[in-house]
Structures are given as C-alpha cells and as structure tokens.
Amino acid sequence: MNLLSNHLAGRWQHGSGPGTPLFDPVLGTELARVSSEGLDLAEGFDYARETGGTALRALTYRQRAALLAEVGQVLQAHREAYYDISMANSGTTRKDSGVDIEGALYTLAQYAKWGESLGDARALLDGDAMRLAKDGTFQSQHLLTPVRGLALFINAFNFPAWGLWEKAAPALLSGVPVVVKPATATAWLTQRMVADVTAAGVLPPGALSIVCGSSKGLMDPLRPFDVVSFTGSADTAALIRSHVAVTRHSVRVNIEADSLNAALLLPDASPGSASFELLVGEVVREMTVRSGQKCTAIRRVFVPGHCYDAIAEAISAKLRGIAVGNPRSDGVRMGSLVSREQLDGVRAGLAQLREQAELLHDGASHPIVDADPAVAACMGPTLLGARDAHAASLVHEVEVFGPVATLLPYRDLGEAQALIRRGEGSLVASVYGTDPQQIAEAAAALADSHGRVHAVSPEVASLHTGHGNVMPMSLHGGPGRAGGGEELGGLRALNFYHRRSAVQAGAAAIERLAATGSRLTF
Incomplete structure (x- = not known):
C-alpha cells in the first residue's frame, strides 16, 4: 500500500x-x-x-x-x-x-x-x-x-x-x-x-x-x-x-x-457574426476544459432572443465533435470527472436543472472512448436551454460542477443584467460584442456583482486569456454566493x-x- x-x-x-x-x-x-x-x-x-x-x-x-x-x-x-x-x-x-x-x-x-x-x-x-x-x-x-x-x-x-x-x-x-x-x-x-x-x-x-x-x-x-x-x-x-x-x-x-458564472452576448450580435462565433467557441471551451470542473467555468449563457436557436445549434454542433474518455487515448479531448462520487453529484444536479430546462445537447450521446462506462467517471458535455429565463429559477440557484451549461434568452440588456445578478455574486462574467462603448457600459454594470469581467471583441480574439483562466495579474474572487473573497x-x-x-x-x-x-x- x-x-x-x-x-x-x-x-x-x-x-x-x-x-x-x-x-x-x-x-x-x-x-x-x-x-x-x-x-x-x-x-x-x-x-x-x-x-x-x-x-x-x-x-x-x-x-x-x-x-x-x-x-x-x-x-x-x-x-x-x-x-x-x-x-x-x-x-x-x-x-x-x-x-x-x-x-x-x-x-x-x-x-x-x-x-x-x-x-x-x-x-x-x-x-x-x-x-x-x-x-x-x-x-x-x-x-x-x-x-x-x-x-x-x-x-x-x-x-x-x-x-x-x-x-x-x-x-x-x-x-x-x-x-x-x-x-x-x-x-x-x-x-x-x-x-x-x-x-x-x-x-x-x-x-x-x-x-x-x-x-x-x-x-x-x-x-x-x-x-x-x-x-x-x-x-x-x-x-x-x-x-x-x-x-x-x-x-x-x-x-x-460556489459561482454561477455567466456569458453575455450583447444585443447587436447576429448569427454568424464575429461576436457570435467568439461566444460559441468560449462556451464550448469552458464546458469541456477539465470536464467543466472549474470554479470559473461558464454555467449560464445569455443571448438575445433572436439568436437563441442559432446559438443552440452552433454550440451543439461543436460539442458533438468532442471525444470523451480515457485521456491516455489519442483523440480524446475531454477526460473524466475526478471521481464516481463527483459524477453522481453532477448527474443529480443535472436532473434538478432538467426540471425547468430542455435538453439541447445530450452528453449521454457521447460514447466513452477506451474506458468502461460502468467504472470511469466520464460523461459528455450537456447543453440545456430555458426559453423563459425568469421562470427557470433553479438555473440561477444550482451550480452543477461539471460539463453542463444552460442557454437563456433575453429581450434587452437591462433584463439580461438583472438575470445575471440572480446568480447572487459570481467569480467572473464574460461579455461578447463589437461596440467598445456598449462593452464598457456592460462591464461597468456587472462589476458590482463579479470579481472579474472578461470582455471579448474581435480585436482581442486571438489575444484574450479566456473567460475561465485565472491570471495572477487580475483579481480572483467574487461577492455574495462566490464567497466574498x-x-x-x-x-x-x-x-x-x-x-x-x-x-x-x-x-x-x-x-x-x-x-x-x-x-x-x-
């Protein structure tokens, strides 16, 4: 021993x-x-x-x-x-x-x-x-x-x-x-x-x-x-x-x-636009890196109502290409959760969220590569959606610490910011857009309830450090639910x-x- x-x-x-x-x-x-x-x-x-x-x-x-x-x-x-x-x-x-x-x-x-x-x-x-x-x-x-x-x-x-x-x-x-x-x-x-x-x-x-x-x-x-x-x-x-x-x-x-971190696509986005694609890529990355077991991972994705269906399909399309299983095997992009106990906890949390959210991409559709599903603590990334972001109260209350995120539509920016604050304090929120003035205003509006606001626009597409990456130059922590540290x-x-x-x-x-x-x- x-x-x-x-x-x-x-x-x-x-x-x-x-x-x-x-x-x-x-x-x-x-x-x-x-x-x-x-x-x-x-x-x-x-x-x-x-x-x-x-x-x-x-x-x-x-x-x-x-x-x-x-x-x-x-x-x-x-x-x-x-x-x-x-x-x-x-x-x-x-x-x-x-x-x-x-x-x-x-x-x-x-x-x-x-x-x-x-x-x-x-x-x-x-x-x-x-x-x-x-x-x-x-x-x-x-x-x-x-x-x-x-x-x-x-x-x-x-x-x-x-x-x-x-x-x-x-x-x-x-x-x-x-x-x-x-x-x-x-x-x-x-x-x-x-x-x-x-x-x-x-x-x-x-x-x-x-x-x-x-x-x-x-x-x-x-x-x-x-x-x-x-x-x-x-x-x-x-x-x-x-x-x-x-x-x-x-x-x-x-x-x-705990932290129900959010990603916000600003209202001027349209399907296929640069900010649209940047959001899609970042959500997929945050759902899959370390199997979503990051305190800074994106849990809630807020998008303009007219983009909801297109975003759902774009994220799902990328998630379908994620190979899940034994990290020793070539081609596997996402390994396991840290234990079967953690897997059970994620599944229980997912079941809670599904009481108020629909399944947009089913993680169970992913075959487990080179591992026994009855033994390995592996699960595929799962995207949920709730067309009524106000009624889906559990989405703003329950953090599932794994490869799970929920897509939520909004009518206007004021509503989106109010919905984000229902997370009651988070480590990080990310904002995606092209207009510097709108980005700055959104960041300032979210700063009081987040330890960090990460803004992504086309000019920093290849330079930004990532929604979930904690850099030593920037503060890590957050108010309220996030612990106040x-x-x-x-x-x-x-x-x-x-x-x-x-x-x-x-x-x-x-x-x-x-x-x-x-x-x-x-």
Whole structure:
C-alpha cells in the first residue's frame, strides 16, 4: 500500500489507520492512500509559526522572491512526473493537466518577479504620510507588516497544483509560513510537489507543510494571527466561518465558494457574426476544459432572443465533435470527472436543472472512448436551454460542477443584467460584442456583482486569456454566493498576509520608518 506522508513539524509523518484510498477515475484502480489520523496538529502549527515564520520574516522581500524562483526551478525539473500524476489521479488530458501545472509555474514566476521589485524591505508602506499637526511635525504613516502566524490553505479537488501555488506564492513572499490541506480525492499531486520542494531544501524548515486526509480538527489549533484561505463549497465555507477560531479569535478568512458564472452576448450580435462565433467557441471551451470542473467555468449563457436557436445549434454542433474518455487515448479531448462520487453529484444536479430546462445537447450521446462506462467517471458535455429565463429559477440557484451549461434568452440588456445578478455574486462574467462603448457600459454594470469581467471583441480574439483562466495579474474572487473573497490581483494579494497599522510619530521618525519600507503600488 502506497501511504502518502504528511510533512508537519519539520518532518515526514504517516497518519495511523488504513487511510483513505485515492483512485484513477478512469480505470477505477487504487493509486495511493492518505491519512492524517493521529497527527499532532498543534505541534506542527507551532513549528510553522515559530520556526518557519521567524526564518521567513528575517528575509527581505527580494530574498523571499528569490526563494519563489528556486521553488519554480525545482518544480520545472519534475514537470513530467506531475503530468503523469494528474492524468492518473484527476483523469485529465495532457492539455487540461497543463492548465493546472503550467498555471502554477507561471503564477510562481510572476510573484518571484514582482517580489524582486519590492527590494530589500521587510515591511510595506501603504500610502503617503499624512499630517496630524498643522506644521507637519506630527504625522501618521500606514504600514503593512507580515502576520506573525501561519496561512492554512484548505483547497479544492479541481486544481491540486495551481490551487496550492496561487495561494502559497503571495503568502511566502509576504513572509508567512504555509500549511496546505489538499482535497483528498486529488491530493497526490499536491503532496508530490511539496515533497519535491522539501527534498530540494530551498525553503526554510517550517515554511511549507502539508496535511493529507481528514480535515477533522484542522482548525482547532489556529490562533488569532493565523489566516485561512478556503476554496470549495458554500456549505463547508459556512462551517469554517462558524468555527470558534473565526468567531472568537478573529482568524482572518478568505473564501472562494460556489459561482454561477455567466456569458453575455450583447444585443447587436447576429448569427454568424464575429461576436457570435467568439461566444460559441468560449462556451464550448469552458464546458469541456477539465470536464467543466472549474470554479470559473461558464454555467449560464445569455443571448438575445433572436439568436437563441442559432446559438443552440452552433454550440451543439461543436460539442458533438468532442471525444470523451480515457485521456491516455489519442483523440480524446475531454477526460473524466475526478471521481464516481463527483459524477453522481453532477448527474443529480443535472436532473434538478432538467426540471425547468430542455435538453439541447445530450452528453449521454457521447460514447466513452477506451474506458468502461460502468467504472470511469466520464460523461459528455450537456447543453440545456430555458426559453423563459425568469421562470427557470433553479438555473440561477444550482451550480452543477461539471460539463453542463444552460442557454437563456433575453429581450434587452437591462433584463439580461438583472438575470445575471440572480446568480447572487459570481467569480467572473464574460461579455461578447463589437461596440467598445456598449462593452464598457456592460462591464461597468456587472462589476458590482463579479470579481472579474472578461470582455471579448474581435480585436482581442486571438489575444484574450479566456473567460475561465485565472491570471495572477487580475483579481480572483467574487461577492455574495462566490464567497466574498479576493486572491491574486498582482501585489494586491499580499494584503491578506499583512496587518495594516497606523504609526503616529514625529516627522523625523516617520521619515526613518519610510526609508526602511517599500512603497506598495499596484
């Protein structure tokens, strides 16, 4: 039995008991087991704070940025192993695995570069000093200093590589040690990456720890200056927010939860137009990349009423050409969901939506290539439609976390925007059109309820980064249903791992303070 180790308190440790098995979701074979049972979490967390945190804070931002660059080099050296693990444990094609793995490497490289620009400071200046006395002899300077705690990451199953490093890069750059708890189903890739970095010795002891297995008691050892970043379901997010560490000790929490992301085709589009084709292509991509298991994937597609039938046929025509099955087989474009359990959940959600929506393209029509349908967690992409977007309330309430999207018509732009807001807050909305003024107005109208608005027009057709691709330069997160959190956004990500304080002192002291800090600019 291959029991994956946990790295805690500066050493590798096995949990007790038989452990929880990890499976190949296509072949159904057991790959490894994980267990956190019996671990002394309090000891491990103390070690991270005291040993890892002290060592990281002793370094400058420039020095910590150099560590991120070294981490990236270590991971680059093992890239092929990560692709093998991803295909085996997540059921993804090589291209889909790259979204996770290469995205992680790119994000690390960006934060290494941005951290270099912060220089040899150990604190950040937030804005300019402000006078507290008329003659300027007494002033106030806001200062950002790294938290003297740890960063606990409770991650989702869909991005075991990027999900770790998009959080860890700004945390480590800030000088905050990391403890990651990956989702059990796909924990192997995260664990292997931590193992490789640990073996290379590029980070100080205690700077990076991992707990694989059950999350029971995970938050109990947290202290007031720790922070928690969670990606997953709204139900689990509610449990985290209600934990005594948050309610009594004010542990800072960042949540990314459910999200009914939308795509909007602007009213001036017509069948066959450039914006029409751009929307069709992007919807198909978002339904099929990683089998639709992306928190940013398009779930609702809003189109002018006169385009509804043409859009339905155009998307369906492209979906019919998607080969689904074993990612090891040539020609397979879409692999599996991460588990049979996830497949059951998607099917249940799809059944809910079909109570109020018609079937436009049936995923069940896709043969499963080179895999046993009774074993593999595979399903074809499914397009639904609801001609009355107001009456189809479940479409605006239920997120099916798989290759499923629903087409919805609208009469005018005001109605479309109101329908999109029925999602009650999302990570991203995308807008497709040709008129810059109309695009700008639509983006501004949707910004209050979305963490990101991605506008696609013909001049950026070959340049835009994609509705669902999370770039480290832009904010990732969203209000309301999406969790109310914020990640990435360039150096804005460092805010979560720092404490802001106002230093009030004489002008000479403020001047000396400013000389030792780096001014944070976005």
